[in-house]
Amino acid sequence: MARPVAPRTTRVPDIRTGDLVLVLTGRDAGKRGTVERVVRGGRGPGALLGRRQSTSAASLDRVAVVVEGLNVAKRHTKPRAKQGRTDRQPRIQQGGILDIAQPIPASKVMIVCPHCSQPTRVRHAIAADGRSVRVCRNCGEVLTREARKS
Numbered sequence: 001m002a003r004p005v006a007p008r009t010t011r012v013p014d015i016r017t018g019d020l021v022l023v024l025t026g027r028d029a030g031k032r033g034t035v036e037r038v039v040r041g042g043r044g045p046g047a048l049l050g051r052r053q054s055t056s057a058a059s060l061d062r063v064a065v066v067v068e069g070l071n072v073a074k075r076h077t078k079p080r081a082k083q084g085r086t087d088r089q090p091r092i093q094q095g096g097i098l099d100i101a102q103p104i105p106a107s108k109v110m111i112v113c114p115h116c117s118q119p120t121r122v123r124h125a126i127a128a129d130g131r132s133v134r135v136c137r138n139c140g141e142v143l144t145r146e147a148r149k150s
Helices: none
Strands: 019-024 034-039 064-067 073-075 096-101 108-114 122-126 132-136
Touching: 034 073
Parallel strands: none
Antiparallel strands: 019 034, 019 108, 034 064, 073 096, 122 132
8 A cells, every 4th residue: 555645845945134245146146145035936937037927825835035136137127106195196107118137037046154164055943942044054153134124
């Protein structure tokens, strides 16, 4: 009798907001930048390319990161009147060309260790207080991230 197969759990990417990353491929290959946000699930790189995706949990290939100042696209906008204002004081949205950072697949970037300044893979270890922490494979230091902006 065959044993039922358990569904695979999705792997959470080791890249978080505030991490310094190195872009591995593409137009911005070799450049470093700070992660502004992590995009998961249906809003990943596959959705941006118009591919059909299932409604299951976010897998690693559908996770992308927005890196500050890298993979920038230009968006041309028209001036438009915003709704909800009175006739005496209409508010108009500024028109022009906007620079918008587009998501990069998480597999195309690598974390840079703040201690040894080398691109590294991430190892997980248990800290003295019992929580799981990310550790640099090169120097063994704990990967910390910048304090969150409040």
